[in-house]
Amino acid sequence: MEFHWKIKLFAGLQERLAAPQLTLVLAEEQMTAKDLKERLASAHPEHAAILAVSFVARNHTYAADEAIVRAEDELALLPPVSGGQDTLQDAGAAAEDMEPYIVTAEPIQSEDVLRKVISKEHGASIVFVGTTREWTQGQQTVRLEYEAYEPMAVATMRQIGDEIGQRWPGALCAISHRTGVVGLAEISVVIAVSAPHRESCYEASRYAIERLKQIVPIWKKEIWADGSEWKGHQQGPWNPTVPLPE
Structure with missing residues (x-):
């Protein structure tokens, strides 16, 4: 059985990989966040450096490397963050x-x-x-x-x-x-x-x-x-x- 992992991208990541989202088709239904980043790096070795310093987000929460993520989760890969009038309203x-x-x-x-x-x-x-x-x-x-x-x-x-x-x-x-x-x-x-x-x-x-x-x-x-x-x-x-x- 295959599982479709969809990972949203933002800012510099989206620009470098020229896509707002990546999809990995894998046999695993779950893995650690670190493993997911390594799979992405294997698929895109030219961007391995930026992928390594990015963080996985799972269902709007940061996932540490050892955290378990699942294909069904809302997943995103995040590069380091940057740092009235007086009228009637509806x-x-x-x-x-x-x-x-x-x-x-x-x-x-x-x-x-x-x-x-x-x-x-x-x-x-x-x-x-x-x-x-x-x-x-x-x-x-x-x-x-x-x-x-x-x-x-x-x-x-x-x-x-x-x-x-x-x-x-x-x-x-x-x-x-x-x-x-x-x-x-x-x-x-x-x-x-x-x-x-x-x-x-x-x-x-x-x-x-x-x-x-x-x-x-x-x-x-x-x-x-x-x-x-x-x-x-x-x-x-x-x-x-x-x-x-x-």
């Missing part, structure tokens, strides 16, 4: 406005994200706003393009919020991240945090952006006048299953 839009973790192709307003964490029990709130800068290490950027594995990105953002709540009891977090083209000086990410006291708020805000860069599957492509590069996919080692130090 019910769907209103629900999204209250959702603390969002991936969107629309412009982000920092005030909207902050509103989600303001609480009468909290005396401190912080908003981190990430924007597109023009110059990086002497290289002039024309624009950025972001790509996300959206359901997993939202799930891992929610994980960050849960971790913050455990480390700093009572703290609240909301994150909105752009996808698609983000021009110079435009907002790519907004992280809002509130807490009873300012010390916890500062610490939780720093934790949120560092953790986002570590585990959330969102990739950044820098576009220059004379070329482009996916930021993140060439880096390593990378292990999103390891927590940040206390």
Whole structure:
């Protein structure tokens, strides 16, 4: 009996292999994540290096090398991650406005994200706003393009919020991240945090952006006048299953 293993690709991987998804026809119904990567490397030896530093995702969760994955799972291979108006709205839009973790192709307003964490029990709130800068290490950027594995990105953002709540009891977090083209000086990410006291708020805000860069599957492509590069996919080692130090 044969099993069809379908593996989604993103960012630099999708570009290098010129496909959004790979399919392997194998006799095995299950194997470890490490074995799956080795099978992919055997099928695509010219890309073995990038495959080796990528991570398998199983049903929107990172799978360590020893984890068992199955052909029936939703599988993806992830390269290292990068790092309002006053109008009447329909019910769907209103629900999204209250959702603390969002991936969107629309412009982000920092005030909207902050509103989600303001609480009468909290005396401190912080908003981190990430924007597109023009110059990086002497290289002039024309624009950025972001790509996300959206359901997993939202799930891992929610994980960050849960971790913050455990480390700093009572703290609240909301994150909105752009996808698609983000021009110079435009907002790519907004992280809002509130807490009873300012010390916890500062610490939780720093934790949120560092953790986002570590585990959330969102990739950044820098576009220059004379070329482009996916930021993140060439880096390593990378292990999103390891927590940040206390």
